[in-house]
Amino acid sequence: MTERIVLAYSGGLDTSVAIGWIGEATGAEVIAVAVDVGQGGESLETIRQRALGCGAVEAYVADASDEFANEYCMPALKANALYQGHYPLVSAISRPVIVKHLVKAAREFGATTVAHGCTGKGNDQVRFEVGIQTLGPDLKCIAPVRDLALTRDKAIAFAEEKGLPIETTKKNPYSIDQNVWGRAVETGYLEDIWNAPTKDIYDYTATPEFPPAPDEVIISFEAGIPVAIDGVKVTPLQAIKELNRRAGAQGVGRIDVVEDRLVGIKSREIYEAPGAMALITAHKHLEDITVEREQARFKATVGQRWSELVYDGQWFSPLKRSLDAFIEDTQRYVSGDIRMTLHGGQAIVNGRRSETSLYDFDLATYDTGDTFDQSMARGFIELWGMSAKVASKRDLRVDGK
Ligand code: ARG
Secondary structure (H helix, E strand, O other), X not given: OOOEEEEEOOOOHHHHHHHHHHHHHHOOEEEEEEEEXXXXXXXXXXXXXXXXXXXXXXXXXXXXXHHHHHHHHHHHHHOOXXXXXXXXXXXXXXXXXXXXXXXXXXXXXXXXXXXXXXOOOOOHHHHHHHHHHHHOOOOEEEOHHHHOOOOHHHHHHHHHHHOOOOOOOOOOOOEEEEEOOEEEEEOHHHHOOOOOOOHHHOOOOOOOOOOOXXXXXXXXXXXXXXXXXXXXXXXXXXXXXXXXXXXXXXXXOEEEEEEEOOOOOEEEEEEEOHHHHHHHHHHHHHHHHHOOHHHHHHHHHHHHHHHHHHXXXXXXXXXXXXXXXXXXXXXXXXXXXXXXXXXXXXXXXXEEEOOOOOOOHHHHOOOOOOOOOOOHHHHHHHHHOHHHHHHHHHHHHHHOO
């Protein structure tokens, strides 16, 4: 029986050419798998037909947009996940859901190998292959760009020679990856890290210098998940989409960073994630009133570690699963409403209310009605400073300073 290879297919030039290229290099049949993670653009059916037109024996398309929002974006939101304090893990969280569907398709169509279009320099190859190793340990992995010398020039020549139904003339100097959680743009002119991004790079966000009138929004959460916007019930996918639109119109969620890749390279990335950044901001502010101090401090560390694991391709790892359990436990009382103004590139919280709040007006107030007994503070401070005071006396005795 002819060997079968399942290919992660985007519909773009490289993966379209990869179908025939893999076929010629290995003699295997290629099954194209396209996964909708809310990236927008062409319909799945158009992409399916193109895969078949490029020589795929089967084309499998999966609408995973709700699955992606519920099972990947929401955990990232609960973790307030920002890699290196900036990047909301847009591409990093999409790879595991794509992997899930690749492995599913491999089983369905009897494939022994999974292929993807990543280069040998990035994080995504690691995320795909570690994910596949975990979910389908018997499956082999191959990357035509990395392993079969499929360069961009060769891809264009191959497409033209075979008359593939794909545009080869449109020259986009950027490498772009996008889904409902955001959009990542790299390479080209941006590789000079002193160059400011030009306007044409952006798609999810409008220029914040010319904002429309401020937009006030109320986001309601239940146990860490957005459930309504301005009182209208929403699913997680709808919440992200609605905020992509409204925060995007105000230029919220533009990010320009040099980040540490897993393979040891520092790389310049431009992201735009209006919905994700608005949601993370609102969620964090709701946690500020509903999560107890020590739990909140520890959770910040856990969230950072969670982000690193996910960035590093460890979505399906035991440690990530354990951290998920901790984060889930902290979300029990993260319910309530956050009011925020979206304007001029910023999402600024200006009101919060919650039935499960730890904010106690009578303790906090400086007005009459104060229930806080200020006389307790003296003794507390005395004891709190004791340890450092004892040490400082010793320092003076021993070192004379
Ligand atoms: N650097 C980001 C990450 O590793 C984004 C990668 C996006 N991929 C792309 N082909 N532009 O998650």
